[in-house]
């Protein structure tokens with residue numbers, strides 16, 4: 001479908017205001033929202049061409065400016081902790097050079113596979129953590145960045161694709177505890193993959 005055809009197709013399922021029915025996910029018993037009183041926003045028409053993402057031009061890319069910053073680095077990659085979140089730990093893996101995921105050279109893509117599995121393994125091994133969700137979305141920033149979300153053990157509502165919404169509802173997790181967990185992951189990553197903490 002063209003963008004216009006897709007919009008028209010979706011609107012055929014919407015009410016006269018362009019509001020689609022509630023998501024099936026809101027009917028799950030782990031939904032953070034009750035369906036009563038909830039309604040969708042009208043579906044907007046497509047905007048073409050799409051607005052540029054942050055860092056589409058490497059000269060304006062904040063990730064390129066911070067290529068030497070992070071909790072952990074090696075020649076190709078760096079790892080940071082995302083603050084202000086509700087789950088116990090969110091880490092972000094960035095390529096040090098300016099690539100989007102689809103443009104990664106094979107050698108870096110191969111290392112990404114190993115590295116992301118190792119980071120997820122080390123996050124999952126933290127006390128009180130039962131899963132490491134891994135997300136690459138790339139709608140906001142052009143420079144490759146991959147999210148690792150630690151799911152707290154036993155909180156079965158913080159499940160699957162609802163986790164990021166619950167994360168936004170929860171109070172901010174204590175930064176000192178998140179810092180300590182991040183350092184544990186860095187120690188394990190240096191042991192499994194090499195690399196180092198920042199030198200300056």
Ligand SMILES: [Zn+2]
Nearest residue numbers: 061064098143
């Ligand atoms: Zn960049």
